[in-house]
Amino acid sequence: MGLGGMNKLNWIGRSLPRVEDKKFLMGRGGYIDDMDLHGMLHVAVLRSPFAHAIIKGMDTSAAEALPGVVAVITGKQAAELCDWMPDFNPEPNLHKWRVLADEKVRYVGEGVAVVVAESRYIAEDGRDLIEVDYEPLAPVPSARKAQEAGAALLHDGMESNVAHDSTLAFGDVDGEFERAAHIVREHVYWGRTAAQPMETAGSVASYNPGNGMLTIHANSVALTNFSFLVAGTLKIDSNKLDLVPMPAGGSFGSKFWATRATVTAGMCSKFLGRPVKYVEDRLDHALSCDHHGSEREYDIEMAISADGEFRALRLVCTDDYGAYFQFGLGTHGNAMSQVIGPYDIKAISYRAVGVLTNKCQQGAYRGFGSEVHNFALERLVDKAAIELGVDALELRRKNFITPDKFPHKIPGGNVYDSGNYEAVLQEALKDARLDYWRAEQAKAREEGRYVGIGIVTQQERSVYAANEWWFFRGAEGVSSVPESVSLHVDALGKVSVTMYSTAFWGNSPETVAAQVLGEELGVNPDEVSFAYQGTNKGLPGSGPGGSRFTVMITGAVQGASAKIRDKAIKIAAHMLEVAEGDLEYVNGGVQVKGDPSQRKSLAEIAIMPRLFKHQLPDDITSGFDADMVYDHPYTTLPTADRSDLGIFYPMMAHATHIAVVEVDVETGGVKFLDYIAVHDCGTVVNPRSLDGQVIGGLAQGVGQALYEEFVYDDEGQIQSSSWLDYLIPSAMEIPEVRLGHHETPSPFTPYGMKGGGEGGRMHAPAAIASAVDDALKPLGATRATHLPLTPERIISMVNGH
Amino acid sequence: MSNIDKHEITLNINGNSTSLTVEGRTLLHDTLRRAGMVSVHAGCEHGVCGACTVRINGQSARSCITLAVQVDGDEITTVESLAKGEELNIIQEAFWRRHGLQCGFCTPGMLMRVTEFLEENPDPTRDEAREAIASNLCRCTGYQHIIDSVIEAAARLRGEEWSDDAGIPARELGDATEVSN
Numbered sequence: 001m002g003l004g005g006m007n008k009l010n011w012i013g014r015s016l017p018r019v020e021d022k023k024f025l026m027g028r029g030g031y032i033d034d035m036d037l038h039g040m041l042h043v044a045v046l047r048s049p050f051a052h053a054i055i056k057g058m059d060t061s062a063a064e065a066l067p068g069v070v071a072v073i074t075g076k077q078a079a080e081l082c083d084w085m086p087d088f089n090p091e092p093n094l095h096k097w098r099v100l101a102d103e104k105v106r107y108v109g110e111g112v113a114v115v116v117a118e119s120r121y122i123a124e125d126g127r128d129l130i131e132v133d134y135e136p137l138a139p140v141p142s143a144r145k146a147q148e149a150g151a152a153l154l155h156d157g158m159e160s161n162v163a164h165d166s167t168l169a170f171g172d173v174d175g176e177f178e179r180a181a182h183i184v185r186e187h188v189y190w191g192r193t194a195a196q197p198m199e200t201a202g203s204v205a206s207y208n209p210g211n212g213m214l215t216i217h218a219n220s221v222a223l224t225n226f227s228f229l230v231a232g233t234l235k236i237d238s239n240k241l242d243l244v245p246m247p248a249g250g251s252f253g254s255k256f257w258a259t260r261a262t263v264t265a266g267m268c269s270k271f272l273g274r275p276v277k278y279v280e281d282r283l284d285h286a287l288s289c290d291h292h293g294s295e296r297e298y299d300i301e302m303a304i305s306a307d308g309e310f311r312a313l314r315l316v317c318t319d320d321y322g323a324y325f326q327f328g329l330g331t332h333g334n335a336m337s338q339v340i341g342p343y344d345i346k347a348i349s350y351r352a353v354g355v356l357t358n359k360c361q362q363g364a365y366r367g368f369g370s371e372v373h374n375f376a377l378e379r380l381v382d383k384a385a386i387e388l389g390v391d392a393l394e395l396r397r398k399n400f401i402t403p404d405k406f407p408h409k410i411p412g413g414n415v416y417d418s419g420n421y422e423a424v425l426q427e428a429l430k431d432a433r434l435d436y437w438r439a440e441q442a443k444a445r446e447e448g449r450y451v452g453i454g455i456v457t458q459q460e461r462s463v464y465a466a467n468e469w470w471f472f473r474g475a476e477g478v479s480s481v482p483e484s485v486s487l488h489v490d491a492l493g494k495v496s497v498t499m500y501s502t503a504f505w506g507n508s509p510e511t512v513a514a515q516v517l518g519e520e521l522g523v524n525p526d527e528v529s530f531a532y533q534g535t536n537k538g539l540p541g542s543g544p545g546g547s548r549f550t551v552m553i554t555g556a557v558q559g560a561s562a563k564i565r566d567k568a569i570k571i572a573a574h575m576l577e578v579a580e581g582d583l584e585y586v587n588g589g590v591q592v593k594g595d596p597s598q599r600k601s602l603a604e605i606a607i608m609p610r611l612f613k614h615q616l617p618d619d620i621t622s623g624f625d626a627d628m629v630y631d632h633p634y635t636t637l638p639t640a641d642r643s644d645l646g647i648f649y650p651m652m653a654h655a656t657h658i659a660v661v662e663v664d665v666e667t668g669g670v671k672f673l674d675y676i677a678v679h680d681c682g683t684v685v686n687p688r689s690l691d692g693q694v695i696g697g698l699a700q701g702v703g704q705a706l707y708e709e710f711v712y713d714d715e716g717q718i719q720s721s722s723w724l725d726y727l728i729p730s731a732m733e734i735p736e737v738r739l740g741h742h743e744t745p746s747p748f749t750p751y752g753m754k755g756g757g758e759g760g761r762m763h764a765p766a767a768i769a770s771a772v773d774d775a776l777k778p779l780g781a782t783r784a785t786h787l788p789l790t791p792e793r794i795i796s797m798v799n800g801h
Numbered sequence: 802m803s804n805i806d807k808h809e810i811t812l813n814i815n816g817n818s819t820s821l822t823v824e825g826r827t828l829l830h831d832t833l834r835r836a837g838m839v840s841v842h843a844g845c846e847h848g849v850c851g852a853c854t855v856r857i858n859g860q861s862a863r864s865c866i867t868l869a870v871q872v873d874g875d876e877i878t879t880v881e882s883l884a885k886g887e888e889l890n891i892i893q894e895a896f897w898r899r900h901g902l903q904c905g906f907c908t909p910g911m912l913m914r915v916t917e918f919l920e921e922n923p924d925p926t927r928d929e930a931r932e933a934i935a936s937n938l939c940r941c942t943g944y945q946h947i948i949d950s951v952i953e954a955a956a957r958l959r960g961e962e963w964s965d966d967a968g969i970p971a972r973e974l975g976d977a978t979e980v981s982n
Contacts (some may be wrong), residue, residue, distance in 0.1 A: 011971070015900075015966075015968045016967075016968055016969075016974075017898050017968040018900065019971075020905075021897050021902060021905070022889065022894075022897060024902055024905025024906075025880075025884075025893040025902065025905070025908060025912070026840070026880065026881070026883070026893070027838070027840020027879065027880040027881055027909045028839075028840070029905045031906065033842075037855075052921045121827070145938070198844045198845070198852055198906040198938070198940050199842070199904070199906045247905075248891070248904065249842070249905065249906025250940050250941055251907055252901075281843075282843075282844070283846075303810070380873060409909075504904075505904060506903035506904030506941045507903070515972070518971070520942075524974075526971040527972065534916050581964075586960075586977070587978075600929065688900045689900060690901075691944075692900050692903055692941070692942055692946050693903075694946045695946070696903060696940075696942050697943075698943055699942075699943030700940070722845075722849070723845045723849040724849060728850070728940065730935040730937075730938060730944075731934050731935040731944040731947070732935045734944050734945070736945060737943070737945060760943070
């Protein structure tokens with residue numbers, strides 16, 4: 001695809017230094033906390049020390065009397081100032097959440113009041129002076145306890161704490177299990193973690209009572225086409241809210257749709273008529289961010305034929321969801337997109353149970369549920385190999401969907417666009433030196449050391465369509481997930497790009513757009529400039545998420561570039577007195593086909609519609625701009641009876657990860673000896689940038705597998721709310737990764753790109769667990785199915801528990 | 802709390818003597834940000850992550866757990882001191898070419914730590930570089946490209962050329978159609 005007549009790519013595929021980076025290297029990134037407005041006030045949030053309690057009363061008088069405190073807003077007052085928080089769950093009336101708890105708190109750290117003051121220091125002083133009278137209720141500390149008879153109810157309107165329980169089944173699941181020669185079962189637990197970016201969520205709100213405009217700069221609202229929901233919560237007209245995106249210091253999903261900081265600042269600014277900043281501190285963000293990651297338990301089983309063919313998959317997945325149900329079962333819809341992994345499984349049954357508990361709510365974290373499913377499926381496949389007594393790699397190979405089968409419609413309805421799983425595996429094995437590591441393993445065992453090799457082959461879905469939002473529910477859902485850009489060519493031919501959502505959170509939206517512009521308009525990527533437009537008057541955008549942005553912004557830039565080229569050719573035709581049909585756009589200018597001597601550069605052309613419109617034909621208007629709203633390139637709606645959920649996540653990347661570890665059976669520590677990761681993300685825009693995404697995601701996978709966990713005790717008290725206890729891996733915990741890329745272009749996207757932003761985290765946990773199992777095999781240890789594999793758990797596995 | 806003590810202090814921030822009035826409890830990172838050094842980022846705010854790392858009299862330190870009054874009269878260096886106008890210094894440029902950053906939020910602290918480290922050890926091994934930056938958390942990169950950047954910067958500071966696999970900025974490549982064959 002791409003530009004007609006230009007077969008060779010000049011900029012796509014190069015490891016250019018990113019165009020975003022220089023300002024960050026200079027400390028001039030312009031993050032939300034760097035923003036100061038005249039007369040701006042600051043917010044501190046008072047948080048509940050109880051997991052579950054009634055708020056009987058609150059005395060704010062001492063806080064209000066403190067010099068420098070401008071206002072205290074309690075949960076009760078906030079409930080009058082604001083409507084319910086935006087929510088994407090199927091039955092929002094049953095379990096609503098507010099920006100501040102008004103009558104009842106449902107987890108430790110839930111906000112109950114805000115203090116607005118002249119400085120953050122004074123706001124925090126004021127917060128310490130608020131007296132709250134709580135009546136503690138019985139805590140509901142886990143999904144299991146939440147479902148016990150007599151468990152306290154989190155939400156009075158519900159009959160139980162189970163917010164959702166439904167099953168999707170496709171194909172002859174029961175028949176396959178009846179006919180199966182082997183049935184393999186596994187129980188898997190995935191611990192609660194969170195993205196915990198280095199920068200928390202934050203917003204600066206400024207309300208002008210004169211015109212009713214509320215402008216909120218925020219680092220955490222990517223789904224800008226849903227900004228009207230935030231306006232609804234803030235009780236203002238949707239066209240009077242301008243949400244302006246700011247660069248984010250990391251997100252990994254946590255800023256995909258994080259509205260609480262925005263509503264907090266917006267509420268205070270509207271109430272006081274002054275600019276207000278609220279940036280979460282680390283404790284705010286750990287206890288009460290909008291998105292903890294999944295906490296899940298699986299009972300998963302597979303029907304396998306006598307000759308080792310995977311026939312059907314059946315699973316029950318219970319989410320220990322937390323106090324509110326903001327994304328419903330969207331994370332399971334996400335897993336449904338690649339429910340069969342890379343294997344040609346014919347039938348599936350997926351029961352998802354969402355249970356509300358006294359914990360922080362779940363949301364998005366790199367993988368959005370797919371990474372958990374990947375882990376469960378690969379653990380099951382490893383176990384199948386053991387029970388069948390076959391080589392785990394050969395078992396995988398035997399069941400791979402082969403390249404001739406694409407596009408491949410999977411049970412449920414999603415389509416895998418393309419792939420070559422054997423080729424990816426081969427490339428990984430080529431570098432892996434498995435013979436060497438098997439010899440090392442044998443040698444180590446003789447010395448009483450335990451080395452293990454883990455190999456996984458997994459999917460990495462990309463470019464979501466919104467269809468998944470209505471999985472597990474019957475209602476009609478939205479279907480738009482567009483991305484937009486505007487291109488502007490100024491009088492000197494310089495190109496600017498406007499984007500329309502929180503595009504930058506450590507990914508490379510500007511670099512991608514600049515490299516694509518290099519192809520499409522022949523401009524130098526380092527000479528493009530970028531701006532971000534707010535939601536008011538903005539074109540629709542959905543932002544990064546679901547590994548979609550590279551593909552979607554490329555489509556938008558490509559479409560807008562075509563409009564610019566068309567206008568350039570029209571103008572050049574007039575300037576050169578040549579028919580349009582005889583001209584072509586080549587290398588940053590327009591020339592007569594086959595005759596570069598008759599040529600006008602973009603700069604020569606651009607000045608005409610900017611300054612000399614009346615020297616041009618009447619049908620050429622002033623200005624040299626193009627908007628493009630790019631819709632998802634390949635999606636279909638579900639059928640009415642949901643027998644086919646439609647195509648919703650089709651750009652199917654793939655990876656093989658190979659981990660080599662040594663497990664210290666005395667301390668329970670795990671050390672990496674080697675790590676190989678080969679990904680197929682279609683056409684690669686910037687290899688080094690993609691490598692960075694893979695390694696970075698992989699590092700989060702290491703955290704998930706070995707170190708990180710938000711632990712809640714039986715009282716619902718969080719035990720790991722600081723980074724002294726919640727262990728983010730340092731450089732010493734992360735392996736040197738040997739990387740490879742295989743490129744199977746997608747037939748459905750510009751240039752054949754697929755997304756790769758979530759990859760590493762989707763694969764590393766299963767690879768590490770598999771390697772730990774392999775290491776501990778001679779000891780008869782139990783399998784690594786419960787994450788994180790802390791030293792205590794490893795010792796317990798060694799002891800057979 | 803209503804009668805908070807005030808202190809007059811003088812900090813030498815990036816070579817500029819700056820007189821400030823602070824409370825006894827005012828943290829150094831807040832003080833520096835108020836003085837315009839917004840490269841000083843608060844990441845964890847309890848001394849774990851190192852995003853707020855600055856150099857105090859040459860020694861890297863966590864400004865989020867340092868009181869401003871503790872460093873009265875001291876020399877404070879932040880990332881704002883590294884570049885000359887639009888021109889990155891060698892360490893910054895190595896981070897740029899080797900993709901040693903993604904979101905950029907840990908980057909200023911990381912740069913201050915690496916600057917100190919390369920003064921102490923101008924020819925580090927990868928393992929030494931890895932250990933040296935383990936003081937600072939990065940949630941984006943998985944550290945590998947940071948270590949590449951440290952090794953690259955060290956070589957350049959020793960007078961060596963950019964390595965072959967260091968990226969070349971598009972502006973230097975000019976018209977890629979002439980070089981991409």
